[in-house]
Amino acid sequence: MSLKEIPISKGLPLLGHLFDYKKDRLQMLKKAHVEFGGIFKLKVGPKTLVVITQPEQIEHVLQKKMDIYIKKTNADQLFGKSIGTANGAEWKKQRSLIQPLLNPRYFNNIFEDVKSIIIKNTDHYIDKLNNGENIRELFSKITYDIILKCMIGLDSYDKFHAVDNAIQEMTDFISNDKYSFIDLPEVINKKKQNFKKSLSLLNEIIYEGIEQADTENPRSLVSVLKKEIENNNDIKDKKAFIRDNIFTLLYAGYDTSALTLSWLSYELSLHPEWLEKCFDEVKDLDFQNLTYPEIKDLPIITACVNETMRLYPPGWAFTRFATEDDDLCGYQIRKGDILLYSPYLTHRDGHLWDNPDDFQPERFVGKSPVEIGRFQFIPFGAGPRTCTGMQFGMMEIKAILIYVLQKYRMQLSGERPKMDARVTLFSTNNYQVKLKER
Ligand code: HEM
Numbered sequence: 001m002s003l004k005e006i007p008i009s010k011g012l013p014l015l016g017h018l019f020d021y022k023k024d025r026l027q028m029l030k031k032a033h034v035e036f037g038g039i040f041k042l043k044v045g046p047k048t049l050v051v052i053t054q055p056e057q058i059e060h061v062l063q064k065k066m067d068i069y070i071k072k073t074n075a076d077q078l079f080g081k082s083i084g085t086a087n088g089a090e091w092k093k094q095r096s097l098i099q100p101l102l103n104p105r106y107f108n109n110i111f112e113d114v115k116s117i118i119i120k121n122t123d124h125y126i127d128k129l130n131n132g133e134n135i136r137e138l139f140s141k142i143t144y145d146i147i148l149k150c151m152i153g154l155d156s157y158d159k160f161h162a163v164d165n166a167i168q169e170m171t172d173f174i175s176n177d178k179y180s181f182i183d184l185p186e187v188i189n190k191k192k193q194n195f196k197k198s199l200s201l202l203n204e205i206i207y208e209g210i211e212q213a214d215t216e217n218p219r220s221l222v223s224v225l226k227k228e229i230e231n232n233n234d235i236k237d238k239k240a241f242i243r244d245n246i247f248t249l250l251y252a253g254y255d256t257s258a259l260t261l262s263w264l265s266y267e268l269s270l271h272p273e274w275l276e277k278c279f280d281e282v283k284d285l286d287f288q289n290l291t292y293p294e295i296k297d298l299p300i301i302t303a304c305v306n307e308t309m310r311l312y313p314p315g316w317a318f319t320r321f322a323t324e325d326d327d328l329c330g331y332q333i334r335k336g337d338i339l340l341y342s343p344y345l346t347h348r349d350g351h352l353w354d355n356p357d358d359f360q361p362e363r364f365v366g367k368s369p370v371e372i373g374r375f376q377f378i379p380f381g382a383g384p385r386t387c388t389g390m391q392f393g394m395m396e397i398k399a400i401l402i403y404v405l406q407k408y409r410m411q412l413s414g415e416r417p418k419m420d421a422r423v424t425l426f427s428t429n430n431y432q433v434k435l436k437e438r
Pocket residue numbers: 083084085095248249250252253254256257260309313314315318319378379380381382384385386387388389390392393394
């Protein structure tokens with residue numbers, strides 16, 4: 001049986017949908033999704049993307065045929081060859097070393113540190129926040145300190161704003177660079193120069209962590225990893241191996257949890273009934289003496305977090321590169337095609353979800369994400385390359401939320417936020433959410 005050709009939306013000659021992409025990429029993708037259906041091609045500048053949205057297509061690419069759909073990045077300078085960028089046997093080796101280190105059985109050890117970071121930062125930030133500071137900055141500062149302490153082994157760094165800017169600079173650079181036609185040399189490319197500066201700041205922090213890591217008494221992920229690979233002859237450049245992986249974990253785990261908390265605060269400010277249900281679930285917990293097993297379940301809070309990640313998946317789109325021709329659920333894929341799967345599109349598909357644009361946490365109450373559909377609810381990706389930090393992210397999101405809910409109510413204080421799809425899903429106007437004391 002011959003395979004079907006995938007419908008294509010070409011846009012303007014030469015430029016394709018480049019302007020729409022730069023202006024509002026979510027709107028552009030959503031429009032094409034409605035017009036063309038579950039699978040379509042989209043021309044953006046010099047590239048053509050094959051956009052897949054249906055669970056069976058996502059299962060095919062991320063699981064059944066994952067060996068032929070590989071990750072390819074324009075950001076080797078950032079991540080080197082890490083768990084997030086390697087493929088094939090190299091990726092398997094890295095994953096088998098990193099994944100056990102993020103196993104929830106270690107969370108009991110770090111939970112005391114996590115709690116004191118949350119208390120210190122929230123109490124310190126609250127005045128600033130209510131004087132107009134962005135709520136994302138509060139959450140980012142907490143997740144930054146948690147990652148710094150638990151992964152890199154450093155105590156709160158006074159360079160938060162510099163690091164936050166550096167990460168945003170690098171992110172903007174790689175997301176825009178992907179679809180540009182020309183590669184300007186560094187001497188006349190200001191963005192490239194800033195990118196390099198940002199990169200050296202982050203490298204400086206990570207190398208400081210590697211230097212200080214105590215393998216006799218390993219407490220941070222850097223020190224555990226350093227000890228773990230000490231005698232591993234498969235890994236030639238051990239310092240680069242640790243740097244690349246820790247950089248990846250820092251980058252992947254920094255914004256994602258903070259953005260989820262920011263969008264959730266916004267939705268709870270609009271839905272006081274859910275805000276109170278969440279509060280009721282945690283009001284009797286003693287935060288100072290809280291242990292990790294106590295926060296694992298919490299069905300109402302878990303449902304609200306899941307519903308937030310359905311509507312606003314922090315990683316809203318990811319790509320894969322086809323290394324062979326393939327039959328993708330009846331459609332023709334050619335070697336060299338770039339495939340894009342988007343949790344955002346799949347999560348807002350009206351054929352898959354009732355009232356897809358509404359905040360309805362009840363759809364997750366008493367139902368695990370797996371029951372909903374492993375390839376339909378995909379905020380953490382799916383298949384063997386699913387997020388390694390998923391449990392860690394859920395742990396910090398819930399712990400931060402419990403502390404905030406026990407003391408404050410979320411309140412909208414301005415215009416509703418509009419989504420801004422960078423590499424992760426930001427808001428254009430700082431969420432406009434304040435925390436009012438209970
Ligand atoms: C709410 C929080 C988070 C969300 C929504 C999220 C989302 C995702 C998604 C969608 C992927 C798959 C990307 C793909 O298919 O190309 C992924 C991969 C990954 N995430 Fe997360 N993530 C979160 C938190 C974290 C944290 C806290 C860490 C680290 C501590 C982390 C580390 C990673 C790594 C290393 C990968 C690559 C895994 C591989 O390729 O084998 N993530 N994440």
